[in-house]
Amino acid sequence: MSGVSWREALDEEMEPMLAEEIDVFEGQVELRKQGKVDERVFAETRLRRGVYGQRYDNGQRHDGVASRELRFPAGDLTKGPETFWDAPGMQRIKIPYGGVTPDQLEVLAECAEEYSDDILHITTRQDVQLHFIHIEDTPDMMRRLASVGITTREACGNGVRNVTGCPIAGVCRTEVFDVTAYADALFRFLLGHPDCQDFGRKFKPAFSGCAGEPCGLVMMHDFGAIAEIRDVDGVPTHGFQIYVGGGLGTTPHQAKQLYEWVPASELLPVAQAVGRVFGREGEKKNRNRARIKFLVAKLGIEEFRRLIDEERAILPYDPRWTSYLPNVGDFDEEPARDAAPLVAPENAPEGFGAWLDSNVYRQRQDGYVAATIALPLGDLTADQARALAEVSRRYVGGAIRTTVEQNIILRWVSEGDLPELYRELAEIGLAEPGAGTIFDITSCPGTDTCKLGISSSRGLAGELRRRVAASSFSSDTAVEGLKIKVSGCFNSCGQHHVSDIGFFGNTRKIDGYTVPHFQVVLGGRWRENAGSYGMAVGAVPSKRVPEVVEAITSRFAAERQSDETFQDFTTRLGKKELGALIEPFKSIPTHDEDPTPYTDWGDAREFTKDDMGIGECAGEVVSSTTLELSSAESLSFDAQIAFDDGDLVRADERAYRAMLSAAEALVRAETILPPEDPDAVVKEFKERFYDTERFFDRFAKGKFARPLFERHEQGPGRLDADSIRILLEETALFIDACYAFEIRETGAQSAAV
Amino acid sequence: MPATEQLVVDRVAVTVPLNAPDGVDIDGMIGVFHGWIQRGAVPGTLIDVADYRHVHHGPVVMLVAHELDYAIDLADGDLGLRVTRKRTAGPADLRAAVGWCAAHALRAITAFADEQPPNGSLSARTDELRVRVLDRRAVPSTAAGAERALAELGESADELFGASGGSVTADWAPPAPVTVRIRAEDPLSPGDLLAAADSASAGLSSD
Numbered sequence: 001m002s003g004v005s006w007r008e009a010l011d012e013e014m015e016p017m018l019a020e021e022i023d024v025f026e027g028q029v030e031l032r033k034q035g036k037v038d039e040r041v042f043a044e045t046r047l048r049r050g051v052y053g054q055r056y057d058n059g060q061r062h063d064g065v066a067s068r069e070l071r072f073p074a075g076d077l078t079k080g081p082e083t084f085w086d087a088p089g090m091q092r093i094k095i096p097y098g099g100v101t102p103d104q105l106e107v108l109a110e111c112a113e114e115y116s117d118d119i120l121h122i123t124t125r126q127d128v129q130l131h132f133i134h135i136e137d138t139p140d141m142m143r144r145l146a147s148v149g150i151t152t153r154e155a156c157g158n159g160v161r162n163v164t165g166c167p168i169a170g171v172c173r174t175e176v177f178d179v180t181a182y183a184d185a186l187f188r189f190l191l192g193h194p195d196c197q198d199f200g201r202k203f204k205p206a207f208s209g210c211a212g213e214p215c216g217l218v219m220m221h222d223f224g225a226i227a228e229i230r231d232v233d234g235v236p237t238h239g240f241q242i243y244v245g246g247g248l249g250t251t252p253h254q255a256k257q258l259y260e261w262v263p264a265s266e267l268l269p270v271a272q273a274v275g276r277v278f279g280r281e282g283e284k285k286n287r288n289r290a291r292i293k294f295l296v297a298k299l300g301i302e303e304f305r306r307l308i309d310e311e312r313a314i315l316p317y318d319p320r321w322t323s324y325l326p327n328v329g330d331f332d333e334e335p336a337r338d339a340a341p342l343v344a345p346e347n348a349p350e351g352f353g354a355w356l357d358s359n360v361y362r363q364r365q366d367g368y369v370a371a372t373i374a375l376p377l378g379d380l381t382a383d384q385a386r387a388l389a390e391v392s393r394r395y396v397g398g399a400i401r402t403t404v405e406q407n408i409i410l411r412w413v414s415e416g417d418l419p420e421l422y423r424e425l426a427e428i429g430l431a432e433p434g435a436g437t438i439f440d441i442t443s444c445p446g447t448d449t450c451k452l453g454i455s456s457s458r459g460l461a462g463e464l465r466r467r468v469a470a471s472s473f474s475s476d477t478a479v480e481g482l483k484i485k486v487s488g489c490f491n492s493c494g495q496h497h498v499s500d501i502g503f504f505g506n507t508r509k510i511d512g513y514t515v516p517h518f519q520v521v522l523g524g525r526w527r528e529n530a531g532s533y534g535m536a537v538g539a540v541p542s543k544r545v546p547e548v549v550e551a552i553t554s555r556f557a558a559e560r561q562s563d564e565t566f567q568d569f570t571t572r573l574g575k576k577e578l579g580a581l582i583e584p585f586k587s588i589p590t591h592d593e594d595p596t597p598y599t600d601w602g603d604a605r606e607f608t609k610d611d612m613g614i615g616e617c618a619g620e621v622v623s624s625t626t627l628e629l630s631s632a633e634s635l636s637f638d639a640q641i642a643f644d645d646g647d648l649v650r651a652d653e654r655a656y657r658a659m660l661s662a663a664e665a666l667v668r669a670e671t672i673l674p675p676e677d678p679d680a681v682v683k684e685f686k687e688r689f690y691d692t693e694r695f696f697d698r699f700a701k702g703k704f705a706r707p708l709f710e711r712h713e714q715g716p717g718r719l720d721a722d723s724i725r726i727l728l729e730e731t732a733l734f735i736d737a738c739y740a741f742e743i744r745e746t747g748a749q750s751a752a753v
Numbered sequence: 754m755p756a757t758e759q760l761v762v763d764r765v766a767v768t769v770p771l772n773a774p775d776g777v778d779i780d781g782m783i784g785v786f787h788g789w790i791q792r793g794a795v796p797g798t799l800i801d802v803a804d805y806r807h808v809h810h811g812p813v814v815m816l817v818a819h820e821l822d823y824a825i826d827l828a829d830g831d832l833g834l835r836v837t838r839k840r841t842a843g844p845a846d847l848r849a850a851v852g853w854c855a856a857h858a859l860r861a862i863t864a865f866a867d868e869q870p871p872n873g874s875l876s877a878r879t880d881e882l883r884v885r886v887l888d889r890r891a892v893p894s895t896a897a898g899a900e901r902a903l904a905e906l907g908e909s910a911d912e913l914f915g916a917s918g919g920s921v922t923a924d925w926a927p928p929a930p931v932t933v934r935i936r937a938e939d940p941l942s943p944g945d946l947l948a949a950a951d952s953a954s955a956g957l958s959s960d
Contacts, residue, residue: 009890055801063787063790063791064791070819072798073819110930113885113930114888117812117815117822118812119805119808132803136840376807376808379805381809381810381812381828383828384808384809384810386929429808429810430809448804458804462806603802603804604783604784604787605787
């Protein structure tokens with residue numbers, strides 16, 4: 001199929017809306033290359049498509065001796081402030097509630113080996129991330145993902161991020177009900193929702209099937225829903241406890257209860273109301289205070305609730321709020337194979353017993369289990385992913401979920417299949433035991449790829465994992481059940497606040513050198529949906545962290561009282577005693593005596609902080625109007641390409657869509673529009689901006705808007721080259737006039753706020 | 754088995770198997786690759802070292818560059834040095850791109866000679882090259898795609914190992930990328946193979 005582009009090859013495979021969004025994004029990539037889109041606008045545009053920056057993308061890298069310039073072929077062209085065009089970046093791919101099919105897993109594997117470095121990385125929010133990707137490869141990659149129903153939209157940037165949920169929803173023994181259908185509905189409803197385009201920061205939703213288990217981690221999320229059934233007029237009714245304002249980061253907040261219970265029919269409108277209040281009232285200028293947790297803390301939950309009630313009351317009815325409810329049962333899964341009892345094999349594969357003990361969860365459905373594939377640091381190769389897809393087809397009919405502990409779960413495994421499943425997983429290196437134990441360490445990307453990383457979280461996690469495997473720590477069963485989570489900095493992507501033993505990266509000056517350290521955080525609660533956060537007890541040099549783990553686990557094994565939990569143990573010892581426990585590990589030899597502690601785990605270079613860059617977690621705060629105008633510009637560009645290709649029908653259609661899109665951008669800034677309604681767009685635009693002469697400029701008056709009205713009222717005109725050429729020019733002028741209008745209205749000198 | 758027209762590809766990877774008479778220090782490879790960046794020991798805009806030692810049969814340790822990646826490769830369970838051509842670097846014709854990757858891998862392997870033992874004794878095994886065509890647009894993971902790649906790489910075998918000494922076999926099953934082993938009847942010296950790879954790389958890139 002050489003010569004056929006992915007766009008052509010997959011045209012029939014993608015949902016039209018997804019296909020168009022990707023076309024628009026590809027147009028924006030081209031426009032940025034031509035210098036026709038501001039770099040800040042382009043940065044937010046790509047972030048909202050999950051295209052993220054990566055370490056060294058500012059063209060500087062310290063090689064252990066000195067900071068060197070990376071000279072990329074595209075020279076000074078950037079894809080954002082201080083972010084070079086050719087520098088490799090990260091693609092975050094949304095996997096709602098972690099649900100992924102074998103077909104999707106295969107396409108993810110293809111993308112990993114064709115555009116990335118052969119590795120799929122599962123994140124702590126059930127996403128998949130691919131690293132070292134060139135910006136110009138992203139549109140085709142998105143098309144390939146879209147062809148199997150995956151979107152990267154709003155995977156980064158100031159929008160609604162992935163909706164996470166229990167990976168064992170539907171098969172869990174303790175859940176109230178299966179939250180999958182509701183998580184899916186919220187994901188679809190909020191994706192690209194106009195009320196969620198003007199946030200000052202990201203917004204992370206989560207679902208949990210019960211209050212006691214940690215799977216959903218609701219209490220550390222911006223918006224959380226916990227399943228609960230209540231009796232309404234004698235009818236058991238599905239609904240949710242709603243929480244808002246949780247979050248980790250430098251200042252962790254526990255979520256506050258917004259509503260004790262709402263019926264499922266209110267889930268989406270309540271989320272929409274929360275989005276509108278956050279978009280309107282949330283901080284925009286100081287991004288360090290822009291998450292919804294700060295707004296909830298500032299207003300207090302009572303006042304916040306009052307605002308939500310008020311907003312909910314005036315929301316225009318949307319049939320999508322409840323249209324999914326009759327189809328909730330569609331998410332029920334059927335096993336691929338008949339249930340059969342586990343018969344202990346005479347010649348059990350080596351390691352089978354340990355794996356069975358730690359990685360297999362008995363489902364509530366008799367005869368079936370969920371098997372966890374413990375991925376080291378959340379990584380698997382493209383070959384492994386492909387092989388896993390095939391294994392999952394045969395054994396579980398494709399029932400796969402990613403987890404917030406960076407693992408993968410196969411659901412609906414017949415117990416009788418376990419020995420054979422284990423053998424097949426072992427053949428592809430995916431049968432490590434120890435899931436959910438001290439061996440199963442979570443880590444953010446840290447200094448490996450993240451611009452904000454201070455210390456090597458993955459390096460440390462890898463080293464601790466090796467030491468656990470080598471039985472370097474206590475084998476006490478209580479110790480085995482502890483969780484270790486590592487973040488490369490205070491931003492907490494490794495979720496260290498909610499682990500028994502947590503670490504986050506920082507530095508100290510010793511002997512005149514900057515030395516990588518980790519702050520030790522003890523006693524966080526994973527259960528009860530991340531029910532409480534740990535306490536920081538002091539920082540130790542990175543290379544001494546394994547000794548700290550050994551000291552803490554040994555002390556816990558030796559001194560815990562009967563069935564005392566680790567949380568109770570750390571509370572009993574207190575911060576002072578815990579600080580004293582780690583004190584001996586704060587010192588290191590001088591650099592002359594031993595330079596090793598002056599390097600980080602998995603990195604041979606002498607440590608430096610020089611490689612840290614400006615984070616893109618929050619994205620650029622760019623108005624949604626500016627972003628939509630940029631999309632309109634891309635459609636106009638697409639029209640020009642169609643014209644150049646001689647496709648006058650498409651050129652006409654694209655030009656019209658471009659004008660419509662620009663008009664819609666301005667209208668949406670003032671009112672809510674029904675989806676996909678060109679008549680409403682033109683009517684509102686005319687009444688608000690043309691008839692009032694607000695759109696008029698001193699010289700041209702309203703003439704730039706007339707081509708939109710004419711094309712809308714009259715439909716396609718003469719499809720000859722001259723007519724279309726004129727339409728294209730008029731389209732470009734209309735979009736320019738829309739930009740000028742926005743600047744006049746906002747009083748801004750720049751489109752970016 | 755002449756190919757009718759050039760087969761243009763974006764991404765292709767070639768693995769040169771390694772002789773490791775004294776074993777290999779995988780952990781030490783991180784330092785080796787960082788040293789290569791410091792010294793500019795191998796071609797490319799050298800960006801960073803990626804540590805995948807924890808992954809089963811993976812790229813193990815990678816030296817990531819803008820134009821290509823170098824990796825200690827255990828994808829097939831055998832130790833090798835893999836070079837992956839990325840995007841528009843070097844020649845785009847499959848045969849020339851294979852030559853280009855092989856030449857970069859062979860040159861990189863010579864750089865091991867400057868390292869401490871045991872990695873200092875790593876050398877190229879010249880009886881085989883493993884080629885993965887990582888561009889499904891150009892070479893889909895189908896029987897037809899594999900046939901086309903085999904036809905092209907059959908000529909590569911002749912170019913690299915001499916008219917009478919090379920053979921190709923597909924070592925692949927869908928949906929994996931088409932993978933071809935190019936084997937030598939009579940292995941060349943690393944220097945001769947490098948010269949042949951350079952020649953293959955340059956021969957078609959100027960077409």
